[in-house]
Amino acid sequence: MTRKPALAVVGATGAAGAVMLQILSQHADVWGEIRLLSSPRSAGRKLAVRGEECEVSALAEEALDGIDVAVFLAPREVAERWAPIAAAKGAVAVDTSAAFRLEADVPLVVPEVNPHSVRVRPRGIVASPHDTTLALLPAVGALHAAFGLRELVVSTYQAASGAGRDAVSALRAQLSLVAGTELGAGPGDVRRAVGDDLGPFPAPLALNVVPFAGALQEDGWSSEELGLRAETRKILDLPGLPVTATCVRVPVVTTHSLAVHARFENEVTVERAHEVLATSPGVVLYDSPEAGDFPTPADVVGTDPTWVGRVRRSPDDPAALSLFVCGDNLRKGAALNSAQIAEAVAAELGSGR
Amino acid sequence: MTRKPALAVVGATGAAGAVMLQILSQHADVWGEIRLLSSPRSAGRKLAVRGEECEVSALAEEALDGIDVAVFLAPREVAERWAPIAAAKGAVAVDTSAAFRLEADVPLVVPEVNPHSVRVRPRGIVASPHDTTLALLPAVGALHAAFGLRELVVSTYQAASGAGRDAVSALRAQLSLVAGTELGAGPGDVRRAVGDDLGPFPAPLALNVVPFAGALQEDGWSSEELGLRAETRKILDLPGLPVTATCVRVPVVTTHSLAVHARFENEVTVERAHEVLATSPGVVLYDSPEAGDFPTPADVVGTDPTWVGRVRRSPDDPAALSLFVCGDNLRKGAALNSAQIAEAVAAELGSGR
Numbered sequence: 001m002t003r004k005p006a007l008a009v010v011g012a013t014g015a016a017g018a019v020m021l022q023i024l025s026q027h028a029d030v031w032g033e034i035r036l037l038s039s040p041r042s043a044g045r046k047l048a049v050r051g052e053e054c055e056v057s058a059l060a061e062e063a064l065d066g067i068d069v070a071v072f073l074a075p076r077e078v079a080e081r082w083a084p085i086a087a088a089k090g091a092v093a094v095d096t097s098a099a100f101r102l103e104a105d106v107p108l109v110v111p112e113v114n115p116h117s118v119r120v121r122p123r124g125i126v127a128s129p130h131d132t133t134l135a136l137l138p139a140v141g142a143l144h145a146a147f148g149l150r151e152l153v154v155s156t157y158q159a160a161s162g163a164g165r166d167a168v169s170a171l172r173a174q175l176s177l178v179a180g181t182e183l184g185a186g187p188g189d190v191r192r193a194v195g196d197d198l199g200p201f202p203a204p205l206a207l208n209v210v211p212f213a214g215a216l217q218e219d220g221w222s223s224e225e226l227g228l229r230a231e232t233r234k235i236l237d238l239p240g241l242p243v244t245a246t247c248v249r250v251p252v253v254t255t256h257s258l259a260v261h262a263r264f265e266n267e268v269t270v271e272r273a274h275e276v277l278a279t280s281p282g283v284v285l286y287d288s289p290e291a292g293d294f295p296t297p298a299d300v301v302g303t304d305p306t307w308v309g310r311v312r313r314s315p316d317d318p319a320a321l322s323l324f325v326c327g328d329n330l331r332k333g334a335a336l337n338s339a340q341i342a343e344a345v346a347a348e349l350g351s352g353r
Numbered sequence: 354m355t356r357k358p359a360l361a362v363v364g365a366t367g368a369a370g371a372v373m374l375q376i377l378s379q380h381a382d383v384w385g386e387i388r389l390l391s392s393p394r395s396a397g398r399k400l401a402v403r404g405e406e407c408e409v410s411a412l413a414e415e416a417l418d419g420i421d422v423a424v425f426l427a428p429r430e431v432a433e434r435w436a437p438i439a440a441a442k443g444a445v446a447v448d449t450s451a452a453f454r455l456e457a458d459v460p461l462v463v464p465e466v467n468p469h470s471v472r473v474r475p476r477g478i479v480a481s482p483h484d485t486t487l488a489l490l491p492a493v494g495a496l497h498a499a500f501g502l503r504e505l506v507v508s509t510y511q512a513a514s515g516a517g518r519d520a521v522s523a524l525r526a527q528l529s530l531v532a533g534t535e536l537g538a539g540p541g542d543v544r545r546a547v548g549d550d551l552g553p554f555p556a557p558l559a560l561n562v563v564p565f566a567g568a569l570q571e572d573g574w575s576s577e578e579l580g581l582r583a584e585t586r587k588i589l590d591l592p593g594l595p596v597t598a599t600c601v602r603v604p605v606v607t608t609h610s611l612a613v614h615a616r617f618e619n620e621v622t623v624e625r626a627h628e629v630l631a632t633s634p635g636v637v638l639y640d641s642p643e644a645g646d647f648p649t650p651a652d653v654v655g656t657d658p659t660w661v662g663r664v665r666r667s668p669d670d671p672a673a674l675s676l677f678v679c680g681d682n683l684r685k686g687a688a689l690n691s692a693q694i695a696e697a698v699a700a701e702l703g704s705g706r
Contacts (some may be wrong), residue, residue, distance in 0.1 A: 027669045155508030155612035157562045157601065161538075172532075175560075179525075179532030184606030185514075187655030207528075208651035209510045209603055209610055211663050211677040220623065220642045229668075240671035244603045246612040246677060248510065250562055251604050253537030257562055259508035259599040263616075270573065290575045298561035303538030310564050315582075316595035324564040324599060 005346045006030035008067040008091070008307050010082065011074035012036035012056055013045060016096065016334035021049045023331075023339045030343055037063055037077075060352070067091045069342045069350055075332065087124030092345045094126050094338045097160060098223075101127040101231060108234050110134065111340040112282040113141030117235075127340045132163050132224060132247065133231040135256045135327030138306040143169050144236055148265030150319075151242045152232065157250045157257035158213055158224075162329045163200045168253055170199020174206035175251070182205060212286035213247040240248070255297035256329045259260050263320045267333060270284055270311050273321055275338060277308050282332070287311050300326040304336055357385030358699045360422040361444070363435065364427035365389035365409055366398055368518050369449065369687035373426060374402045376684075376692045383573055384694055390416055392431075420444045421702055422695045426687065439475030445698045447479050449691045451576075453585060454480040456529030461587050463487065463693070464634040464693040466494030470588075472698050479698070481691045482557075484515050485577060485600065486584040488609045491659040495633035496674070497589055498625060502617030504595045505585065510603045510610040511566055511577075512650060515682045521606055523552020526561035528548045528604070536560060558604050566600040575600055608650035609682045616673045623664050626674055630661050653679040665666050 007024075011017050019035075022035060028050045035048055036056045043058035060083060064070060070086040072079045076097040083093035083100065100106040100123075107117040108127045118127045119128055129137065137155065143149065160171040174194050184207040187313050194204040203210045214223035229243035250257075278283040286295050287309040294309035306327040314320035327333060360377075364370050369660040370392075377387060381403045389409045410416050412435060417423060423439040425432045429450040436446035436453065453459040453476075459478045460470040471479055482490065492513075496502065497694055504645065508511035527547050536542045537560040547557040556563045564603060567576035582596035630638040639648050640662040647662035659680040667673035 016487055119527055153506045153614045157510070157603070168538075175528065175532040179528040184651065185521075185654065187659070190651040199692060201650045202381055203643045204651055208606060208649050210649055211610070211612070211647055212645070216642050219668075220663065221668075225665075242667070244614050244667055244669070244673070244675055246508075246614075246663065246675055248610075248612060248677070250510070252560055252562060257564070257601075259601060259612075261506045261599075287573075289569050292555045292565070296556045296561050296563055296566055298537065298543040299541060301538060306359075310573065310577075310599065314595070315572075315574075316597070320597070322597055322599055324601070328569055338650075 005241045006033040006035065006066055006350050007031045007273045008035045008037055008064060008070040009340060010037045010059055010072045010078065012047060013038045013042040014073055015161065016330055018072040018331050019335035020071065020339060021047055023191035023261065023335055024051050025298060027343065030346055031163060035063065036196060061085060064091060069094060069345050070249065071338045071342050072096060073338065083125050092121065092124055092319070093343045094128060095336050096128045097129065097340050098227065100125050101129060102234065108231060110141065110235055110337065111344055112138045112280070114235055115344060118341055119283060119304060119348065124293055126341050129154055129235065130227050131329035131333030132156055132158060132228055132258070134254050134260050134307055134333045134337050135325055136260065137232065137235055138280065138282035139277060139323065139325050141236060142264060142276050143262060143281060146276040147268050149236065149238065149262060150265055151263040153261040154228065154245045156245065156247045157252070158247060159254050159256055159329055160205060160249065160252040167199050167201065170197060170201065171205050171251060171253065173197055174204055174254065178206045181339050204291065205249060210249040211246065213249050216240060218253050218303045228277065246265040252297045254328060255301040256327055257297055257324065257326045260323050260325060261320065263317065265319070267318045268313060268321055270313055273311050282306060283308060288325045294324060295326040297326050303328060304331050306332065358421035358615060358702050359386040359388065359419055360384045360695060361388045361390055361417060361423040363390045363412055363425045363431065365390045366395040367426060368514065368683055369426040372683050372688035373424070373692060374400055376469050376688055378403050383699055386675045388416065388420065411639060414438060417442050417444060422698050424691045424695050425449060426691065436478050443473065445477055445479065447481060447691050447694045449481045449687055449696070451483065451580065452480060453478050455587065462694050462696055463490045463494065463588055463690065465491045465633070467696060468586055468697060471694060472701065479694050481694060482584045482588065483580050483660045484682035484686030485509055485581055485609050485611070487686045487690050488528040488659055488678055488682065489611050489613065489631065490585065490588055492630060492636035492661045492676065492678050493613065493615060494589060494637060495629050496561060496615060499629040501617055502589065502591065502594060502615060506614040507581065507598045508612045509598065510605070511600060512607050512609055512682055513558060513602065513607040514607040515609060520552045520554065523550060523554065523605055524558050525608065526550055527557055531559045554602060558602060562605065563602040564599065566602050605650045607681060607683055608654040608679055609686065610650055610677065613676050613678060614673065616670065619671070619685065620671045621666060621674055623666055626664050635659060636661060647677060648679040650679050654681055656681060657684050659685065668698060
């Protein structure tokens with residue numbers, strides 16, 4: 001390929017799309033043509049990318065002509081229908097939805113952890129993990145490579161924006177109702193104040209935490225909990241790894257956090273774990289307990305890496321570590337990881353054919 | 354004892370004291386005299402208990418004359434000094450601070466879990482656990498009795514009021530600053546808006562979570578994390594139990610939540626766990642995933658029990674359960690548990706001597 005590859009961004013007008021346009025502007029030399037696509041409803045809008053206005057077109061077969069890589073930042077139904085069409089037209093489809101993540105013949109890729117997997121894509125589709133998995137995997141993948149992972153127990157502190165823009169609007173509306181009041185100290189008073197304005201959540205999120213994210217699946221587990229388990233196993237190529245997750249939504253706008261308990265094959269020390277994390281791509285170690293340094297979502301939001309702090313060795317098991325990780329669910333958690341996958345494909349196309 | 358026992362409430366004017374006065378009014382027939390004590394600064398205030406105004410006196414040796422049970426809802430330093438004095442004067446001291454919890458010759462009591470322990474008090478002092486332990490133990494104690502606990506991994510979602518009234522004021526002030534804004538989506542914008550108004554927290558709490566509670570202790574662990582471990586071991590009389598906790602503060606006013614992963618000696622089922630929890634004192638089972646029923650702090654606040662939902666069996670280990678528990682840190686977490694201990698002592702005094 002002598003020309004630079006052509007990229008289509010499907011879902012350019014959404015929240016993840018906005019972050020993708022920033023990233024594309026920062027990495028301006030990777031792509032030749034960049035085509036912005038959306039639902040017919042949003043077509044015709046003009047968005048800035050690489051310093052130029054670019055008109056959004058409606059997603060259609062002919063809109064994919066000549067495209068080398070098509071990144072889908074779109075709902076699952078859109079990806080289910082259109083990613084195979086893009087692949088059939090010769091593009092590599094990079095999908096951020098849940099549509100293909102657990103399909104055996106679709107690689108699920110975190111470029112810092114399993115970059116080799118991107119090259120084996122029999123259906124022409126590469127999947128990007130869920131945002132919660134993406135906050136976790138750069139750190140846990142690095143520790144696995146060093147110490148050999150045996151078990152994970154994870155509790156999440158997930159931000160509202162992981163559930164979409166309406167979710168953020170609902171959280172902000174709820175916060176306006178409870179701010180300046182004495183609510184939150186009496187039984188049910190927050191629920192009464194918020195009324196039906198729950199957004200996509202099953203309970204109020206302001207002055208509350210909601211221990212359910214996603215849809216109900218078998219045996220009381222939520223789709224987010226089982227997805228985190230299945231995706232972690234697939235990315236690490238550890239199909240029998242015990243993974244237990246409890247997924248909880250918290251009143252944070254953007255950036256997911258996870259409290260992680262990890263058991264390894266071999267003994268670990270905090271010092272060795274620090275060395276591994278400090279030198280791993282996509283990870284920032286921010287862990288000086290004496291200085292009060294640990295990551296929080298309000299400090300991490302807007303940044304690319306997974307931030308890791310509170311690294312502690314179990315007093316009961318010298319092969320177990322606890323840590324706290326934060327990752328921006330709209331950057332690495334959606335747009336950035338798919339941009340990284342797309343760039344890996346672009347590099348391969350440039351060198352290979 | 355033919356007369357009803359006399360109770361002193363030390364720290365009657367604080368947040369937990371206010372809840373204690375409600376509880377004493379509800380259980381009006383237990384006590385004879387009720388004496389309200391405080392620091393000299395708050396002495397002279399009049400508070401309502403059992404429908405009558407009661408003047409608060411300054412804590413002093415003579416203020417403990419004739420007292421049978423003295424409940425300390427006061428800072429650690431006050432309890433360290435005054436609980437032994439109360440005991441020397443013939444009272445049983447019930448302390449809610451951390452001063453004596455881990456002393457070998459002071460029982461640490463959750464009346465639903467280890468009621469027998471209250472009778473063995475060589476120093477005349479009985480300790481009440483930390484609020485986070487108290488949200489956890491009624492549920493975990495019941496499951497231990499049924500299935501035999503082997504390991505606990507816990508992540509907390511702790512409310513601001515666990516850090517005191519100033520903490521709640523700081524959270525409310527921060528919420529007023531961020532409500533109605535677009536803050537929380539850009540790097541550091543919440544921290545800049547909040548400025549130095551952090552209250553007792555090491556980072557902003559509004560639109561954030563703070564993965565550090567308590568003081569730094571050895572090897573990066575916090576006092577709250579090591580305390581939860583040590584207290585759980587002592588109450589359950591399992592000195593070697595592996596317990597790993599990550600303690601995180603969330604922007605909730607009152608009611609602590611915990612995501613719990615528990616491994617048992619024997620196989621468990623969700624059905625058997627439901628039976629155990631539904632019939633355990635101090636526990637409400639609220640767990641109908643199909644109906645969207647699970648506990649949240651905003652719904653639990655103001656109630657006495659530990660609420661349990663999201664009970665799931667590990668897909669990887671038939672002897673492991675995950676669950677989510679919520680408990681009001683000002684009721685069971687402070688005033689109620691010490692009131693229950695005091696009443697157990699009162700019953701013993703009434704029957705025994």
